[in-house]
Amino acid sequence: MPDDQLTTDGANRAGSAPPVRPLDPIDTAILRLLRTDGRASVRSVAEQVHISRANAYARINRLIEEGVIRGFSARVDHERAGQGASAYITLKIVQDSWRSVRAKLEALPGATHIALVSGDFDVLLLVHTADNRALRELVLTRIQAMPEVLSTRTLLVFEEQDLLPGR
Known part of the structure; x- marks a missing residue:
């Protein structure tokens, strides 16, 4: 059987993820x-x-x-870790440039969450920087310099709290 054919249980021998099933x-x-x-x-x-x-x-x-648990990590208090400025940055990007933009955003210092979204903008990026000066540099010299980025909007975070299940 060729590597890309499905097995009897529907799994792909080429290494793709198993079928999605509901959690009990x-x-x-x-x-x-x-x-x-x-x-x-x-x-x-x-x-x-x-x-x-x-x-x-x-x-x-x-x-x-099954890929439900993607890994284990520490929850970080960004302010205590020397990253006193946090912001959500919305980006409008050139159509069909998501993959290349995502790769560039992932490489940015302080980037902690990236999402492709619908609505008035295309990408939502959460960043943590040492201060507002570093945030300004990140936005003006790194993000806005990307040719695929048409515009940005920065929303400063005054306070944040991770939400945990069961709350």
Whole structure:
């Protein structure tokens, strides 16, 4: 069978993601716990969702293999980390330039979230910089210098709070 053909369960042997399937309440509870504390032990997760440790371990591994869990990371207090200025920057870009713009934006210092959106602008970018001077430099000399960027609008963030599931 050629590498790009589907197997009997619908998975692609060439390495594509498995088919999407809905999460059950236990999977949802596991995700909520891991988003709150990505360092939680399998034993702790199992106890809190009332399943065996082996079941918790298998479920977490399946969620990783299926791409539901994309990784584990630390939640950063940007101000305490020396990034006292935060802003959402909206961009209007040249049609069909999303992939190249995304690659350039990903490389920017302080860029933490990028989204292709619909509406009055095309891209929403969240950045964290040391101060407003660094933010100004980032917008004026890096972002607006990209030939695919038609216009930008900067929205300063005065206060922010990460929201966790179950709140």
